[in-house]
Amino acid sequence: MTVTTRFAPSPTGYLHIGGARTALFCWLYARRHGGRFVLRIEDTDLERSTPEAINAILEGMSWLGLDYDEGPLYQTHRFDRYREVIDRMLEEGTAYRCYCSRERLDALRADQQARKEKPRYDGRCRDLTEPPADAEGEPVIRFRQPRAGHTVVDDQVKGKVVFDNAELDDLIIARADGSPTYNFVVVVDDMDMDITHVIRGDDHLNNSARQGNILRALGVEPPVYAHVPMILDESGKKLSKRAGAASVMEYRDAGYLPEAVINYLVRLGWAHGDQEVFGLDEMIEYFDIADINHSASSLNPSKLDWLNQHYMKTLPPAHVARHLAWHLGAMDIDPGADDGPDIERVVQAQAERSKTLVEMAENSRFFYREPEGYDEKSARKHLKGSDTVLAALVDALSALQDWHAEAIHQAVSGVAEEQELKMGKVAQPLRVAVSGGPVSPPIDITLELLGRETALARISKAREWALQRAESSA
Template identity: 40%
Template structure:
């Protein structure tokens, strides 16, 4: 049987890094084994679930390239199914009604000091139950869970996990308003969707035995489980909003590309067994092995993400990068020829860590510098700079073959003839053209900018100082 996996986010916020990693792991396992990847929206918490979050999560998943194979499943539309299942359990005696109020329970907890439900209504007579029913006393539904034995499962990542059934009380599967709880809906839906493998965060390990008990109550075969270790912030605390930008959307806004993000996320807690690190989605699909995923939580390292992103950029085709840039900045370089934009990308891509970074660094290719870096001016602008630049302008005016190569030859000759060091001449030039002292080869920049622009910028800086 081909595996069927699902990613089941609850739409209480945007897709965050942890969710993206979970979705990715599900996707990779499914695709590697020729199976299906599905998405189920767990929107039963009416208070916190928002339509906009659903849209945003789906949007992020699609942007990442983690496309799902069948229609979305919404838990909010599956109430009838839950009710039927609840009814089944009630009539088979695998679950029972509990008429104890929250206050009553709280009282018992205080007295016994135990967090476990005592089984107060587990064995009440039909008479007692009917009496409460008649009084319309609100009730919850609890699973009649076994008192002895162990519930065990073999986690694809953690291996065998065993928990004594005495640790599991008759937990609630439906609230007093009749709505089913997470552990219950999860099982019903996974069964209904024919899910074969459940891959989710490590925080669900403790839920798993409870869910297995529910499967057993229905005499269903539980799926195979895999629990992914948590992603931590720098302070070793679970990654959350407190750590700043943790949403997929913000990485997208910062110009990180899906391949880079996915590549990094996959490498958190996993490696292909070789020293290869830079991989696209297809490679991840073929190499991913969930059983090799680390059990230990991993700290999210922005610096490594930056590096991976820059590696992807450096390897990426120029036109492809241009297309990606236009996706986030539709007007970028639109006034120039396509070939000009491609040249800019070509010389800037190895020095950028994201699309946004590239755009920001490439500003002077499209606009005259709006200001000159003060520090660089102080370091560079000497008394004779003006004279030198005037001579340079003169020279440049006479050049017909405006290529990086020719410019290099002529300027080098000029410096040689006058006994000028490279920096003495080129730094003021760079300052005039770029506004600061960093960037790719000046001759390349000059060629791309063109004679007119170069001369006009140099004239401008002379007037400025």
């Protein structure tokens, strides 16, 4: 048997973080067992499904690196197949036509609720051999649910879940206009695509009994089910697309690496001992449905920040640089074309000082764009009255034959010694002069990355600023 899993989102919105975790679990299980991972777009909700949402799902999967072996497959392309199966079920008697009006069904439901009974269809049309005299319009098609006994779902996360068949409804599998319903098309798709394992949110647990019974009526053994507890937000509420769950691409926009998001997602409901950081190969090797937690997980943004900084520091600089370039591009900076240092060297210099790529990009802007001004507080504290120090720095740095960090450090240290100042009293005015603010990588590395011409020009400009302020306050 080839293990085959599927991720089957409905394109009624973006790929949110809960859906991405489901996709990851399905992907990991298939990859661990050398199986197939299918992407299926469940787009039968024609009113709410949109091409934009489909593109958002595909973009999110691509960014996360969750490649699929088959797909994307679209349910709207398979309507002929669904009609074929419905015709077969009608012929075999596992489905029947229901002529009950909306008014009758509403009245039935109201009566059952008044008697504190579980609302369900009463089977009026279940054994009809011809339409009733009062039938109007086209009938719906219902599945003939077994009424006796129990249906057992041997769920890999929840354990054995027993459903009383008498409590299960004869659900509608095709509407009066002929369009198939969710629980039916899912069954046909899982059957035709040879899905062996269904990993999905536990809000679908009740569907498993109904879907399993339809599969058995079609002569097919149901797949193995694993229903994963929901993800809760920081306040303990359920995540959903309608309740503002964050889109996967919002994590990209906020400056997170896909490796960090994948690592973060896998730990939302799964564990391997006390290990927190997992490479992709390790996830594939260790992941097992049996290790999925039984209780809900909660988002922890501080852990994501920690993971992201870890990956920014440990992944190859060239890889991080590709993602950083995207964020610099959003700031209208092209590190490959604009004057400035090699972006991989910027990553190496900034990785220890940034939790997100957005923060790294903002802190690295000065390498590619001259600051429009100086941070007011920093300028008042470090630049004001620093014209003598800055002049000495220009002289010392201009004399350097070797523009590298070690030589630059010696020159700056020499100025501090000559001026009888602590290193910070020299380095901080210099930092504000070249970066516009109080924070940068070590000043010798910062100057090396900026280059001789740019660094000296900015120091000279800061000295002029300091002189002007001194004259205006005299």
